[in-house]
Amino acid sequence: MSSTSEGRHLSRRSLLRTAAGAAAVAGMTGALSGTANAAWSGPGRRLPRERIAIQLYTLRHALEADLEGTLEALADIGYRNVELAGTYGRSAEEFRGLLDTYGLRAVSAHVGFDGADIDQLVADARVLGYHYADCAWARYGTLAEWEAFARRLDRAGEAFRKAGIRYGYHNHAHEYEPIDGVRPIDVIARNTSPRNVHFEYDLYWVVTGGADPVAEYYRYFGRVKQYHVKDRAPGGGFANLGEGTIDFAEIFRRTCAGAVQHYIVEHDSPSDPLHTAQVGFDYLANLRF
Template identity: 70%
Template structure:
């Protein structure tokens, strides 16, 4: 029996068991849970989301059941990564059925029909979108990309949608003495382009997320909350080495409103989503 064919309650029983095991491991490791109980701030539930890329194997086979399971976990918001063969109207109906809101989406603009992307966004209901990936080997190419990004961002803004850029690690590695993330920032405006910081990749790229947040203060509107294992791989939230309590506490100033659970290579996507939601829901900082 495949995971996607299980009833939703069975999904959640499995996830709950895994979450309990993860909680014990996290307590023993003494790493990511170190910030618990040391503050009074908490993330509002409607600011917690999950990137559906984390659940792509399940979404492809059973989007209806997977979205229902996410709603049962407690999620109110999701970030899209495609619509898995459904039209924008069909996918919006699934979201509405499970009382979920798409608050953001990953949509590439290069080679795409931006007007169609905007039309789909209006149907799906999200007001933030992000370019998920770019990679170039020269300053000139990064500069040209940033200029195209700015123009796409202008079109999105004029349609009432904020457009941004989602980083990986390589944007923090200098090319001829200049980091690509800085090239993007210098060749775009805060009016048209914001940043979605993937905290795992910021750390992997050798940068401090807090320092980077204030470097472009006011432009960082979203966090991908992704944990990092001791060996450098991916980890479920609360089981890795990133001190999210410190990051969230020290970046509370400003307009950051979305904390998005993500894991690039989960072995049990629903368990990962459940562990991530409960970690963010329970975290105090």
């Protein structure tokens, strides 16, 4: 890297740090004006900070352009937890080193199991430090194919469980669209053990699929361990948190009795990923429900 390009890189990182840090301080000031650690139950409850994370897929283009600067900016915003979607050409050891450098912790990861070496996935998870992992995508046209997939998912989940990692399934909208009168999400639930497979509900896609997130939460009560907190624009597209139509306060209020461990900010196609990350953190950190 030339001295000129290095200077541009450092200037950009300093700018990110300054802007994100100022916004984070402002958000923290608002949060500290109330009780230092509000109760998880009762009026004015809020999410514990340790349960807030961000899916790094949201920032994939920024991470590809400037991996270290983007991780540093996330830390400056206030994030301490991230969910992984790849390691951007770095080994597990190298990526863990970067997370440690910026005070970030991987609490979860999207990792596929079909055709994968689960032993290697487990080894990487131990290096990276996460204890939750999720299958991010599956789509089939017949119930028989979904049933076969669910059986494979259960076997993978069992292998992960025996290694000390919880394995789950992350939905999109099509799992709520019936095939021959049966929803694929229900096929997955019936053909997997709750011991082996949990659910990571992407709230945007649950709503887009025509389902009620609260009803779905209680349909499989105890199996929903993670939320992707992604907002829906009035026209149906993606929105920054708090700028869309999904009533997260109502969802969280009605589902706070249960096992959700991670509330993960996500946006599939943000125009300004770091702004989206900042807005998402501030929204979740300050939300009362």
